[in-house]
Amino acid sequence: MPQSITDLLSLTMPSPLHIFRPDWPGAEGLNIYIKRDDLIHSVISGNKWRKLSSLFNDSQSLPSHIVSFGGGYSNHLHALGYLCKTLNINCTVIVRGDYSKNMTPMLIDLKHWQINIRFVDRATYSKRHDKRFLTQLRHQYDDALIIPEGGSSSAALTGVSALVDEISVDFDYILAPVASGATLAGIASSVSSQKTVCGIAVLKGNQYLESLVSELMPGPQGNWYVDHRFHGGGYAKQDVILKDFCHEMQETYNIPVEPVYSGKLFFALKNKIAAGEFAEGSSLIALHTGGLQGARN
Incomplete structure (x- = not known):
């Protein structure tokens, strides 16, 4: 079973x-x-698990790649990164701002978990709800599941x-x-x-x-x-x-x-x-x- x-x-x-x-x-x-x-x-505590749980309720039909958004201290990205590391799911996080030379503890964890971190400027990050931008991301990342900022979706x-x-x-x-x-x-x-x-x-x-x-x-x-x-x-x-x-x-x-x-x-x-x-x-x-x-x- x-x-x-x-x-x-x-x-x-x-x-x-x-x-x-x-x-x-x-x-x-x-x-x-x-x-x-x-x-x-x-790690995956509180409302971060609650908001993601419906996307991970079947261990037999997990997505192969997930893309999501957040800041350099995002609890959502931290929980999502741990989930993807544990369940062997490719994960790309799009982070508002360039922390490459000043990594936060959260980003250090993501890097350790081999999560793909993509730093973008505020103008690019502001497109996170734009349908054309999201379509481009799906093409770029092999039809990945895209989860909104904070995991907030219906x-x-x-x-x-x-x-x-x-x-x-x-x-x-x-x-x-x-x-x-x-x-x-x-x-x-x-x-x-x-x-x-x-x-x-x-x-x-x-x-x-x-x-x-x-x-x-x-x-x-x-x-x-x-x-x-x-x-x-x-x-x-x-x-x-x-x-x-x-x-x-x-x-x-x-x-x-x-x-x-x-x-x-x-x-x-x-x-x-x-x-x-x-x-x-x-x-x-x-x-x-x-x-x-x-x-x-």
Whole structure:
């Protein structure tokens, strides 16, 4: 009997759901849980696996070559590169900017995994959604499967929606970081309209992030919103307060977070609770989307 992809990759599925009792003002009146998708795998963790899983659900019909896009610190490219290395799939990553003389830890990993890295300028990278450019890439790379930046496609919603099915407790709110939109869209399209889905923006993008989510949604759904107050100045931007908070999450609660995604999520959760934004007795779920490699310098 063919081995499943989950077994081949040694994934922990379903991911654990942990009760969380922080010593934060206002938290004592709430039921707080963390969906620990960061524990799915040490490399292919969190929403990166969720968004890619539907493309790798059959070990007998895997693509021969995959092309995708991202920046020099992309969690998506890191997870995809590891997947392709493990499953013996040719992989080409198109990276925004020339890091050839200043390789990031993520790019060093990709090079070690023998992933084909192609650095392009911003003008070329801006064509990543252009149909003519994508057609050229397919011809250039032998009809390769092209995965959008961040893994955000309509196929990604299937994998993300599976995490909702794994939640065994009733809840009123679910919170997740949002950057490319697929995670928030997948959750919002899978929960009832009585539950509220809150995306915590990790980059500057008022209305831009909303448009990304809306474009991926299979239909109108009014149960979600994006909170833009906690991006800290932009993508991967961080200050001393956020750095200290990430350290506190690790040292006080033994929950590893990084300042790009998960750190901003939990920092937002703490502040939203302190501001009284959740009614007493409400049940909240914070989705830990992994991506801890982003904390490396």
